[in-house]
Amino acid sequence: xxxxxxxxxxxxxxxxxxxxxxxARYPAAPTLERLALxxxxxxxxxxxxxxxxxxxxxxxYLSVPPGDGPFPGLxxxxxxxxxxxxxxxxxxxxxxxxxxxxxxxxxxxQPFAATYPGLLTLGIDDPGTYIYRGIVADCLRxxxxxxxxxxxxxxxxAIHGDDLALITAARRPGLKFAAVQAAGLLFYRxxxxxxxxxxxxxxxxxxxxxxAPERREAVARTLAYFDPVHHVPRIxxxxxxxxGSGGLGGSEWLRPLMGAFAxxxxxxxxxxxxxxxxxxxxxxxxxxxxxxxKPRLWxxxxxxxxxx
Amino acid sequence: MTRKPADQxxxxxxxxxxxxxxxxxxxxxxxxxxxxxxxxxxxxRSTAEVEVYDIGYDSLDGLRIAGWYCRPKDSYLPPPxxxxxxxxxxxxxxxxxxxxxRMGYAALGVAPRGKLRSNRHYNPGYPGLLVNNIVDRHTxxxxxxxxxxxxxxxxxxxxxxxxxxxxxxxxxxxxxALTIVTAxxxxxxxxxxAAGAPYLCGFMDAASLTxxxxxxxxxxxxxxYPERAAQVRETLNYFDGINFAPSITAPMMVYIGLNDxxxxxxxxxxxxxxxxxxxxxxxQPRSAHDAGRFWVMPKVEAFLAxxxxxxxxxSAVRPV
Numbered sequence: 319x320x321x322x323x324x325x326x327x328x329x330x331x332x333x334x335x336x337x338x339x340x341x342a343r344y345p346a347a348p349t350l351e352r353l354a355l356x357x358x359x360x361x362x363x364x365x366x367x368x369x370x371x372x373x374x375x376x377x378x379y380l381s382v383p384p385g386d387g388p389f390p391g392l393x394x395x396x397x398x399x400x401x402x403x404x405x406x407x408x409x410x411x412x413x414x415x416x417x418x419x420x421x422x423x424x425x426x427x428q429p430f431a432a433t434y435p436g437l438l439t440l441g442i443d444d445p446g447t448y449i450y451r452g453i454v455a456d457c458l459r460x461x462x463x464x465x466x467x468x469x470x471x472x473x474x475x476a477i478h479g480d481d482l483a484l485i486t487a488a489r490r491p492g493l494k495f496a497a498v499q500a501a502g503l504l505f506y507r508x509x510x511x512x513x514x515x516x517x518x519x520x521x522x523x524x525x526x527x528x529x530a531p532e533r534r535e536a537v538a539r540t541l542a543y544f545d546p547v548h549h550v551p552r553i554x555x556x557x558x559x560x561x562g563s564g565g566l567g568g569s570e571w572l573r574p575l576m577g578a579f580a581x582x583x584x585x586x587x588x589x590x591x592x593x594x595x596x597x598x599x600x601x602x603x604x605x606x607x608x609x610x611x612k613p614r615l616w617x618x619x620x621x622x623x624x625x626x
Numbered sequence: 627m628t629r630k631p632a633d634q635x636x637x638x639x640x641x642x643x644x645x646x647x648x649x650x651x652x653x654x655x656x657x658x659x660x661x662x663x664x665x666x667x668x669x670x671r672s673t674a675e676v677e678v679y680d681i682g683y684d685s686l687d688g689l690r691i692a693g694w695y696c697r698p699k700d701s702y703l704p705p706p707x708x709x710x711x712x713x714x715x716x717x718x719x720x721x722x723x724x725x726x727x728r729m730g731y732a733a734l735g736v737a738p739r740g741k742l743r744s745n746r747h748y749n750p751g752y753p754g755l756l757v758n759n760i761v762d763r764h765t766x767x768x769x770x771x772x773x774x775x776x777x778x779x780x781x782x783x784x785x786x787x788x789x790x791x792x793x794x795x796x797x798x799x800x801x802x803a804l805t806i807v808t809a810x811x812x813x814x815x816x817x818x819x820a821a822g823a824p825y826l827c828g829f830m831d832a833a834s835l836t837x838x839x840x841x842x843x844x845x846x847x848x849x850x851y852p853e854r855a856a857q858v859r860e861t862l863n864y865f866d867g868i869n870f871a872p873s874i875t876a877p878m879m880v881y882i883g884l885n886d887x888x889x890x891x892x893x894x895x896x897x898x899x900x901x902x903x904x905x906x907x908x909x910q911p912r913s914a915h916d917a918g919r920f921w922v923m924p925k926v927e928a929f930l931a932x933x934x935x936x937x938x939x940x941s942a943v944r945p946v
Contacts, residue, residue, distance in 0.1 A: 355753070355846045400742055401717035401752045407837040424751060434719040434742065435671070518721050529670045590921070592914030593885035614887045615912065616627040 324507060324538075324545045333445060333543055334489060340371045341455045346463055350380065359384070361410035368463055370421065371455040377425040378460055379417045381410040382469050389414045390496075390607035391470035395457055395479025395486060396420045398504060398519050400427075400434055408612035412604070416464045420456040420482075422449070438504075438522040443533055445540040450505075454544075457486040465493045474607045476555075481505040481546045484557070488549035497606035498553060499599060501560035502567070505544040506575060509537070511566050547578050556582045558602055563590070629835075632884060632909075635892035637828045639862075641869045648763070648864055653811060656686055656773045663784050665695065675702040676727040683781050685739070686770045692743035693736040693778060694720060696727035697787060698937075707732040708792035708817075708934035709782035713775055713804035714741065715797070716825065716840050717752050729927075730936030732788050734781065738774035738804075740767070756843040761857040763864045768826065772811065772865070775804045779812045790815065794934045796926065798822030798917060799889060802880075803867050806897060809878060810870035818933035820879040820926045821897075823886055823917040827867035828893035830859055835890040868893075871900035878905045879929045881922045883913030 327333065347369045356363040356379075366378040381404075383389055392413040396402055401424050405415040419425045422432030432440075432449075441447035465472055477483045478499035487498045504519065512523040527534050542548070550557070557579065561569050569576075569585065576583055586602070588595050593615045601611035642648070662684045671678035671694075679695040697707060710731040714720045719742050723733035737744040740755050750758040750767060758767035779795075782788050793815055795805045802824035809819040825840070833844040848855055863869065878901050882894035891909065898907050908925060910918025930936075 355850060356842075358846075358849060399717070400719055403717065403839045404753060404842075406839070407842070431742075435722065516725065521722075521724070525671050528673070589912075590916070591885075591910070591912035591918070592883060592916035593887070594912045596914060614914065615885050616629050618631050618884075619628050 324509065324542050324547060326548045327445075327539065327542050330543060330548060337371070337451060337455055338458070338489070341458060344369050344371060344373045346459060348463060353379075356381075356404050360407060361405075363404065363410070365425075366416070366463070368459050370459045371452055372421070374421045374430070374452065374456070375426070375428075376421055376456045376459065377419040377423075379404050379415075381405045381415045383411060383414070387414070387469040388471035389469060390474035390476070390609055391464045391467070391472075392416070392603070392607070393461055393464050393475070393477040393483075393486075394418065395477060395482035396423060396453075397480060397502070398434075398437070400424050400432065408600070408614070412609045412612070413607065414464065414467060414470045416460055418457060418460040420453040422453075426456075435518055435522045435525070438519045439526040439537075442526065442540050443536045445543050448540050448543075450544055454482065454485055454489070457482050458489055461486050461490050461493055476603060476607055478603070481544065484546040484553065485544070485549045487555060487557075488546075488552040491552055491554045495553075495555040497603060498555050498557040499560075499603060500557060503546060503575075505541060506546050507571070508541050508545070514566060547575050550575065550578050551580050553579065554581050556584065556606070558584045558586060558599070560588050560595070560599065561585045562588055632891035633895045635831070635895065637831055637868060637893070637896040639828050639831065639866045639868045639896070642860075642863050645864060645869055646873075649811065652686075652769060652773060653776070656777065659684055659686065661777065661780055661784065663781050671722060671724075673724065675699055676724045678722060678724065681734070681781065683777055685777050686773045687748070689739050689744070689747055689770065689774070691736065691738060691774045691777065692741075693734050693781070694722045695732070695734050695781075696722055696724045697732040697785075698727055698730060703730050703937045705787035706789040707787055708794065708936055709734065709785070709788045709790075710930065710934065711736065711775070711778050711782065711793070711795045711808065713778075713795060713797035713801040713808065714738070716755070716800040728938065729931075730938040731794075731934070732782060732785060734778055736775060736778040738771045740771070744774070753840065753843045753846075756840050757847045760844075760847065760861055761854055763861045766861050766865060768865045772804070772807050775808050776811050779808060779815060783815065791817070792934045793817050794930050795819040796821075796930060798919070799915065800825045802889075803827060806867040806874065806878075806901075807870050809876055810873040813873055813875050816876050818877045818879075818930065819874075820881075820929055822881050822919070822922070822926075823883060823889045823915055824867055824880065824894055824897050825889045826865065827889070827897040829862040829866060831896070832890050832893050835892060836887050838887045841888070867897045868900045871897050872902045874901050875903045877933055878903060879908070879926065880905065881908040881910070881917050881926070883915060883917045884909050884911050885913060886915050886917065888915040
């Protein structure tokens with residue numbers, strides 16, 4: 319198999335249909351517990367627990383603004399790491415926000431606790447046992463739950479994150495996401511990316527194949543099911559990509575992915591100045607969800623004494 | 627929204643009269659504890675250039691602290707090596723500092739208590755760590771957390787391949803705070819430090835300037851328990867990087883984002899101004915908690931290389 323391309327597995331659709339079928343076998347059985355500490359006049363924050371495939375009990379922080387709603391809904395797909403923060407006040411004021419912890423992350427780490435490094439290669443020899451098969455199911459379950467809430471306007475539902483956001487949006491076109499924001503992809507062309515990077519978590523793949531080079535084909539086969547290039551044609555929402563200045567996050571690297579979309583796709587060229595980038599991305603999302611932007615940049619008062 | 631220039635902010639942090647005595651007693655207690663260092667080679671993470679070890683050592687309260695120790699292979703670069711302590715952010719897990727080892731450092735990524743692999747007996751979580759026992763300086767979370775970072779310095783000092791006259795510390799956010807605290811509490815051995823977007827500096831000022839996590843934990847806590855505000859402030863004064871900074875003697879580099887909503891630049895200036903030794907500041911307009919990382923990291927690498935003199939120039943081994 320060439321390492322410069324990610325072929326679409328012949329049974330790609332069957333694989334993901336099976337994930338959906340397994341997830342559908344388990345009711346979500348949601349429970350909500352109000353959290354006194356982060357709840358305030360701007361929102362009520364809940365500890366959410368849901369059953370995902372496995373079955374496995376996952377966790378989320380759900381925040382709901384005061385009032386009758388319905389409000390726009392914003393799902394934050396879990397990033398790679400053990401902790402996801404509570405939703406920021408700026409989002410809690412405007413949206414029903416769900417920040418999800420997938421299986422293995424803190425607050426969803428019983429009975430399985432993910433290790434870092436280690437999660438990216440767990441069960442990777444076989445797509446049927448790969449940990450991300452269940453993690454994607456966790457994200458799908460979270461999206462279904464958020465969409466089902468009476469407090470959420472289903473026509474104003476959005477998701478942001480990495481590959482997990484793209485795959486979730488692609489696997490649930492029926493939720494009619496209004497917008498998708500993506501950055502920091504992990505699974506995109508990962509067998510190629512690993513040859514260009516020694517940074518973790520990509521380096522986890524290098525570590526694994528350095529020890530077991532004979533498994534390269536099996537690893538490539540598994541990762542192909544998760545490469546967003548095979549998922550994004552199903553996305554119906556407008557998608558915005560944050561694009562870096564070059565290398566693995568640059569426009570040239572992302573070109574095949576951009577070309578795979580059927581729905582509109584936009585690019586934002588990161589300035590690398592975090593406040594500038596945050597405010598631009600925040601405004602983009604707010605516009606699509608019919609809300610007000612919440613810029614975090616502030617002006618600095620002129621401290622020059624009068625007459626000087 | 628308009629704010630005064632960040633460099634004109636006056637901090638409300640106060641240095642308790644017994645600050646030095648408080649920490650001298652803690653460090654004396656820590657120094658009486660055997661380090662009991664262990665190293666376990668991790669062949670699956672090691673490369674042709676770098677050996678990786680899963681390490682551990684004992685710290686305050688009987689806790690075992692974990693870390694990743696990465697050193698150049700003898701065949702790649704012969705010892706001795708300068709040591710570089712890589713201290714973690716608030717929610718991030720310590721990564722394996724292999725890239726620093728390729729530059730010629732014996733690099734240790736430490737996991738203070740509460741981080742994965744060091745949380746078996748102490749696990750306040752996130753949110754949680756910042757306000758855990760915040761009304762009592764004798765049991766506040768960062769009492770042991772700071773000591774865990776300092777004992778990582780002690781760990782590298784036990785390594786025969788390390789040149790103990792060249793020991794640096796580097797991190798951003800909470801790692802920036804730990805850089806400042808470690809450089810102060812281990813000023814006898816720390817050669818230099820590079821602190822990005824320093825957290826845990828001007829706690830109460832920061833909480834008043836932002837609603838972003840993690841300082842928002844303090845706002846939430848005081849909304850629920852307003853009557854504890856004086857106790858909280860009293861405790862935090864003992865753990866404030868601004869109060870550690872005057873003890874630092876090693877050269878320090880501080881870099882901040884002038885629109886950082888997580889660790890407000892006002893507090894970055896406050897801790898920078900309080901550093902007594904040689905220092906340099908890089909303040910990046912329109913940068914947030916990234917603290918201008920995109921532009922400043924080459925300067926960080928150059929600063930550390932100037933003071934620690936690793937065998938390989940950073941630019942020669944930077945990943946493509």
